Amino acid sequence: MTLSRWLMMILFIDFASSGRVLWKIKARVREAQEQRAQGQAAMLGVSAVQLLEGLIQQPLQHFNRKNAKTFPQRFFVNEAHWNRPHGPVFLYIGGEGLLSKFSVLAGHHVSMAGQHGALLVALEHRFYGQSIIPGGLETQDLEHLSSQEALADLAAFHQHISQKYNLTCRNVWISFGGSYAGALSAWFRGKFPHLVYGAVASSAPVQAKLDFSAYNLVVGHSLRDESVGGSEKCVKAVRESFALLEAALLGGNETQVGKDFRCCETPKSPEDQAELLQSVADIFMGTVQYNEEVGPLTITRICDIMTEDQAEGEEAYHRLVKLSENYRSMEKKSCLEVSWAKTIQYFNQTTDESFGYRQWFYQTCTEFGFYQTCEDSSCLFSHMRTLQTQTQLCLLLFNISQHTLPANIDFTNQYYGGDQPQTHRVLYVNGDIDPWMTLSIVRNGTGEDKHRAVLIRGSAHCADMNPLRSSDRTSLKQARKEIEGCVSAWLKSAAQEYRD
The missing domain is CATH 3.40.50.1820 (Alpha/Beta hydrolase fold, catalytic domain)
Structure with a gap:
């Protein structure tokens, strides 16, 4: 398979496989908050x-x-x-x-x-x-x-x-x-x-937003913020680690990558490789979004992991592997799920599911956008996460044309006032x-x-x-x-x- 063909395939399916780790982190936060709430109610x-x-x-x-x-x-x-x-x-x-x-x-x-x-x-x-x-x-x-x-x-x-x-x-x-x-x-x-x-x-x-590139821009700023445990050194290590991970996948080393990250299956297909890239990025995104609410993972902790042993010359790639190990340990998972087919199956569940992943994605297609892209140079993760790949999923799942999304989002902002609410x-x-x-x-x-x-x-x-x-x-x-x-x-x- 040519490199250009590989990129086209991975771009098409990227968002179909994104977000599951981020939503698992959200579920863990909600569980922890309920435990604290139960304690407060009893008190x-x-x-x-x-x-x-x-x-x-x-x-x-x-x-x-x-x-x-x-x-x-x-x-x-x-x-x-x-x-x-x-x-x-x-x-x-x-x-x-x-x-x-x-x-x-x-x-x-x-x-x-x-x-x-x-x-x-x-x-x-x-x-x-x-x-x-x-x-x-x-x-x-x-x-x-x-x-x-x-x-x-x-x-x-x-x-x-x-x-x-x-x-x-x-x-x-x-x-x-x-x-x-x-x-x-x-x-x-x-x-x-x-x-x-x-x-x-x-x-x-x-404010509804089709291309929510600012999300990952703030993630970068927060990982740089020393008052919450970030640093410039941390940001540099994160950027370097994703470049090395992406290079390993592009270089045909997916079997070794699968072993390193303890993937549940070897990420041989472009779809599964995209799942892996997004899942690892989600660890950073979820930790920043819910800093100090995610249990053992905080900005301080992930930046410590990403910068330790740097003096000894250990590659940022291996520190990324260690961070993934920490995440799996927190979730009590023996392996990292990277199956694109299982993710699509998850999206297409039409029975009652308490977490609402399918429903929420439908609302992003019809009202809000909120697609967290990574196309500009400020993004620390894989730049293969584009707006086009994400909006195409609206058509795949719900038969909602990507060309209708800008009008849907404009209506939302007109209806509520966007970032200029008159209330x-x-x-x-x-x-x-x-x-x-x-x-x-x-x-x-x-x-x-x-x-x-x-x-x-x-x-x-x-x-x-x-x-x-x-x-x-x-x-x-x-x-x-x-x-x-x-x-x-x-x-x-x-x-x-x-x-x-």
Whole structure:
């Protein structure tokens, strides 16, 4: 096979095999956060006995009342902190995955609920977790999956809870969400300002972006940041290691590479080699995105691995191998999965899967983009990860032409306002090493939006939402105080308005 033919094949299938390690890291973070949340809930004396889990039958199509079909949407309620009958309501918005009961039992918003006597409610996102239409996740079903429908679900849920608990306008609603759900929190306030008085949007990518090359640019900056354990030496080693790995694959040494990285199967095909390249890159991407939330892997740790023994002349390639060993040890895996065929099979699952990989990729095709490319010189990883390869997968999986994506993304930004939202009482919270911050709001506005942004030094993705830890950075502790002050000010303002 010629080199040009090899490159064409690897470019075509690259994104089909990307992201699985990153999503596994995300799952590990979520598991760790749930364990911490469980501990916090136990410490506060809050138990599942005080928890209500229920279902609301939602219209499959809010904007087409001729369609009478419905689906069951799961929600949680925690009344333990509620100061009846006029206490506020804190709404936790579910995102692209299974909604946990700890969404109303622990976390920073739960701590604030205790301070303000708030009723805690949470709604799972349609087509994720257990809130999936009977019949699975076929493409024709996914046509009913959108952020617009999700916001309409929230509005219907607001009515359901209001009726169930006899709420009035004196019960002030504040919404909370992180990542995609953070964007939903901001958009819910923007589209339904009569329902939610204020919104906290943590790590919220409110600007849709087709070519999200800035993601890996921030990864590079964060790996260079000495305050979180990075260094220029680390960045140089990472760049060198990927050049050597790619050269080994191009040079026909895939059998040795497979042994070095303990691949579950020898990456002989271009597809499997692309899977390997992306999986190793994901270790860096996931560690940066969730720094200090991923267990033993942190920016400090991976940079130590990538720079140790450098004086003795050990190749960066072998340090990359060692990092992969550390990742497999963390995941308790005997080998690294690099099968492109298994990844495609994973994408095409149409039965209930709690993590929502297929559904989320559908939303990237129809609404958001967010394709984390690596084509420019600033990217530290394999430059074979292009925009074209990723958008072609929309056609392969869902019959969505790549030529329609720019219009889909333009509509999203026009509909919500992109990075110029004309809303107030929305607080955007971001960590400055989080790659997603570039699609959020990180600067304060004017007038009523003078204090709309909190940027946390040395903090990563959605860290402010987690249960408090004594080991949290001072900047993170201070940010939580700012959030608390903002929420308190909203509630005081609302109380004054209703008295007047």
